[in-house]
Amino acid sequence: xxxxxxxPPSRGWTYDQLQDIDIPFDWDxxxxxxxxxxxxxxxxxxxxxxxxxxxxxxxxxxxxAIGPVTxxxxxxxxxxxxxxxxDRVICTRTASEFLPLxxxxxxxxxxxxxxxxxxxxxxxxQYAEKGIPHYWRVERGxxxxxxxxxFHRDEEKGVYLPVAQHExxxxxxxPYPVEIDLAAVVEL
Numbered sequence: 493x494x495x496x497x498x499x500p501p502s503r504g505w506t507y508d509q510l511q512d513i514d515i516p517f518d519w520d521x522x523x524x525x526x527x528x529x530x531x532x533x534x535x536x537x538x539x540x541x542x543x544x545x546x547x548x549x550x551x552x553x554x555x556x557a558i559g560p561v562t563x564x565x566x567x568x569x570x571x572x573x574x575x576x577x578x579d580r581v582i583c584t585r586t587a588s589e590f591l592p593l594x595x596x597x598x599x600x601x602x603x604x605x606x607x608x609x610x611x612x613x614x615x616x617x618q619y620a621e622k623g624i625p626h627y628w629r630v631e632r633g634x635x636x637x638x639x640x641x642x643f644h645r646d647e648e649k650g651v652y653l654p655v656a657q658h659e660x661x662x663x664x665x666x667p668y669p670v671e672i673d674l675a676a677v678v679e680l
Contacts, residue, residue, distance in 0.1 A: 497526055506567040522614075524568040530606040535678065539630060539638050540574040540602045542677040547577055547600075550670040554581045555597060563599070564590040565622050571615065574630075575600035577667050597667035598626040602638075620645050620652045626666055627652050633659065638674045 497505075497515045504524015518529040532540075540559065547557035557577045564570050570590070582595035599619050601611040616627050629641040640662050643652035656664070662672040 500524070500526070504568055507564065507570045508567070518572075520572055521568060521570040529572065530604060532602075532604055535632060535636070536574075536602050536604050538679065539677055540600075543600060543602075543630065543638075543672070544575045546672045546677070547575065547598075547670060550668065550672075551577075552668040554579045555668050556580050558591075562590055563593070563596065565593070565618055569618060571618070573599040573615070573619075574602045577626075593622050593624070596624050598628065599624055600628045600630065602630040603632070616643065616652050620650060636678065638677055640674065 497510070497513050501509070505521060505526060506524070507521055510521065510526070515526060520527045520529060544557050544559045551557060555577055557575060559575055560572050561576055562570055562572045563576065576591055576596055577598040578591050578595040579597060580595075583592055599615075601607070601615055603611045611629055616629070619627055623645065625645050627643040627645075629643070631639045631641065633639040637659070640658040642655040642658060642662075642664060644655050644666065645651070646653050658664075658674065660674060662670070662674055664670055
């Protein structure tokens with residue numbers, strides 16, 4: 493029955509329980525709760541796609557980038573970040589519908605008005621807890637150009653610490669050297 497998703501078990505859903513249920517929208521699973529993914533606007537999608545393309549073009553060695561992909565954090569949490577950089581030696585795409593956590597080097601979230609709290613607090617907390625080494629939060633600047641907030645995971649504390657705020661040009665060496673003209677990411 494397609495409305496079965498509207499009556500969750502008392503402890504919430506697990507990802508396995510949802511495999512045979514037809515949910516009529518895109519969703520994340522957050523602490524056992526089916527959470528609809530918000531509709532994104534043109535700016536968000538253009539920034540997401542351009543950053544993914546730039547990351548993929550700059551890739552080196554074992555790493556590659558992919559656009560929205562589901563990340564299985566645990567039985568009750570399956571989330572779809574906007575982009576991911578992963579070690580393709582560890583991950584074979586035919587092996588699973590998810591990127592293995594140990595293969596992920598970087599997750600990227602492009603903030604929309606409806607996702608600000610999730611992208612600034614909940615998701616980075618969950619990603620850091622699972623050991624994802626790097627996180628970028630991309631915000632729309634006052635000039636409508638992307639501003640990239642770069643974080644790395646402090647191994648001792650298990651949380652993300654700020655590394656840099658990139659405006660104009662994003663230059664970083666992790667997870668591999670990349671330089672992105674942020675003005676070119678958005679067609680003005």
